[in-house]
Amino acid sequence: MAIAEQNTIPLAAPTFSDNNIVEVKGVSKFYEPDIQALLDINLGFPKGQMTTLLGPSGCGKTTLLKIIAGLLEPTEGDVFVNGQLVTGPGPERAFVFQDFALMPWATVLRNVSFGLELRGMAKDERYEIARRYITNVGLEGFGEKYPHELSGGMRQRVGLARAMAVDADVLMMDEPFSAVDEQTRRQFQEDLLNLLSIEKKTVLFVTHSIEEAVYVSDQIVLLSPRPGRINKTVRPDIDHAASSDEIRRGKNYLDSVEEIWHELKGYLE
Amino acid sequence: MSSPSASVATPIASPSFRISQITIWRVLSLILLFGAWEIAGRVPISIAFPTFFETMSSLGTMIIDGRMAKAYAKTLEPLVIGIGLSTAFGIIFGVLMGLSRKFQWIGEPIFIVMQAAPMAALIPLVTFLYGIGVAAKVVAVVILAAPIIVLNCFRAVRNASPSLIQMCQSFQGSQIQVIRKVIIPDAAPMMFSGLRLGVAAGFIGVILAELLITPNGVGDLITYHRSVAEYADMYAAIFSIVFFAAVTVGLLEKAEVTIFRPEKKGAA
Numbered sequence A: 001m002a003i004a005e006q007n008t009i010p011l012a013a014p015t016f017s018d019n020n021i022v023e024v025k026g027v028s029k030f031y032e033p034d035i036q037a038l039l040d041i042n043l044g045f046p047k048g049q050m051t052t053l054l055g056p057s058g059c060g061k062t063t064l065l066k067i068i069a070g071l072l073e074p075t076e077g078d079v080f081v082n083g084q085l086v087t088g089p090g091p092e093r094a095f096v097f098q099d100f101a102l103m104p105w106a107t108v109l110r111n112v113s114f115g116l117e118l119r120g121m122a123k124d125e126r127y128e129i130a131r132r133y134i135t136n137v138g139l140e141g142f143g144e145k146y147p148h149e150l151s152g153g154m155r156q157r158v159g160l161a162r163a164m165a166v167d168a169d170v171l172m173m174d175e176p177f178s179a180v181d182e183q184t185r186r187q188f189q190e191d192l193l194n195l196l197s198i199e200k201k202t203v204l205f206v207t208h209s210i211e212e213a214v215y216v217s218d219q220i221v222l223l224s225p226r227p228g229r230i231n232k233t234v235r236p237d238i239d240h241a242a243s244s245d246e247i248r249r250g251k252n253y254l255d256s257v258e259e260i261w262h263e264l265k266g267y268l269e
Numbered sequence B: 001m002s003s004p005s006a007s008v009a010t011p012i013a014s015p016s017f018r019i020s021q022i023t024i025w026r027v028l029s030l031i032l033l034f035g036a037w038e039i040a041g042r043v044p045i046s047i048a049f050p051t052f053f054e055t056m057s058s059l060g061t062m063i064i065d066g067r068m069a070k071a072y073a074k075t076l077e078p079l080v081i082g083i084g085l086s087t088a089f090g091i092i093f094g095v096l097m098g099l100s101r102k103f104q105w106i107g108e109p110i111f112i113v114m115q116a117a118p119m120a121a122l123i124p125l126v127t128f129l130y131g132i133g134v135a136a137k138v139v140a141v142v143i144l145a146a147p148i149i150v151l152n153c154f155r156a157v158r159n160a161s162p163s164l165i166q167m168c169q170s171f172q173g174s175q176i177q178v179i180r181k182v183i184i185p186d187a188a189p190m191m192f193s194g195l196r197l198g199v200a201a202g203f204i205g206v207i208l209a210e211l212l213i214t215p216n217g218v219g220d221l222i223t224y225h226r227s228v229a230e231y232a233d234m235y236a237a238i239f240s241i242v243f244f245a246a247v248t249v250g251l252l253e254k255a256e257v258t259i260f261r262p263e264k265k266g267a268a
């Protein structure tokens, strides 16, 4: 899907902090003349960190993520990845879908290696890489299974392995845990953090859960109800070396949850 | 990462056990059907209705003396050509209609009318245009089979999962890759069910043509034996064509599973 020619940016030349791998500059999105999903979003995503988009339903989180992924075209504004203008999907970005988006006719192995298959990589090579990531996400021995033979949590692990296998710098995850139960969800959060501490990715994460956002994120961006605007950025500053129980009882964690809840409560009026 | 908390549900019965179970029930269903036929023939509900065993023995005789082979040679040629043409045309045009609005706008009204209209009623008219040769039979097969195949392919492609398409695009799949690796396999089950219905309609087309236009082949076998009151032979011919159609449609299902949807293997 090619994005049509972009408007040139208003000549206030964007200043890239070396730190930000993804820069969103003045992005607005209209679906129809009277449906504005996003309003003038300016946002930087620091390299190697996990940034979470949090906001009420329908505020444009998915829209923003898909614009960054190059799957949707912004009505106004630009997105830069590594300083390059985004005009469509690129190899440095990989998406993890809320509904998993696994091909039911393909085995786990083929699903995980699909991104590499599209790049024309030879079968042996891509299967070898895929097997490594299948093991990394805890699905060893499930390579020959089909998606319908897996539980919801396992399917999302396949989606995660597929995104990791193409070795993109930026992982985009749209409510990846919303379809799994709470227990699986917590396990998954731990696993994701462990995996990221090894792989050093930048993660753009969308969730509805304040606790989840605070637990996993370096930076949380609060969006207002439609049209989505950036209302506040919170940095929970959590030490992930601590155990999960210590974190959830720690002051930083509780303060951040409180702060965000206070902010979101304001939208209810 | 630790291993996932949920484990795969293991089927209660092993697959081979399940399959043999299924076979038993299927055989039972056939025994019931043929048993009812045998009883109805013995009552008899009509002197023109032979028993199952009489019909089978006629079938045996007709196979041995070559009447069946001769009739099928006549029937199969237009059937195979007609189905082949309908399939090729149906898939190409159906997929184009699914992918492009312009093709949809051109094609949809025509094929919907063709599918809704009692096309069988047009078969006698085919004679005016194509005479009484193989061509006429081929046309009869095509006008019955093609609309069904086209419309099913079209709907299958149009309903291909947007989420899978977007997934493929997000990994930089080209337009061709999106069609080949996502849309076609995703549409395959519905395309094949269209194909099965189309083939079944094709059988109707060729038999109608033989009954109404060109007196030869299996259709003629039926008419001829009825006219000389050899009812066992007539029913043997009918049985053979029903059996043949069922087997063909079953083979199509096998082909679908083998080529496109391996995950359905054993699901029966």
Ligand SMILES: Nc1ncnc2c1ncn2[C@@H]1O[C@H](COP(=O)(O)OP(=O)(O)OP(=O)(O)O)[C@@H](O)[C@H]1O
Residues within 6 Å of the ligand: A031, A032, A035, A036, A037, A056, A057, A058, A059, A060, A061, A062, A063, A064, A226
């Ligand atoms: N294709 C579309 N056409 C018209 N309006 C749309 C379309 N997609 C989304 N919208 C609207 O744009 C707004 C933002 O949608 P989006 O899916 O980005 O919200 P979201 O924050 O991801 O919501 P949720 O938390 O429910 O997933 C919503 O109000 C939605 O109704």
Ligand SMILES: [Mg+2]
Residues within 6 Å of the ligand: A061, A062, A063, A174
């Ligand atoms: Mg969303």
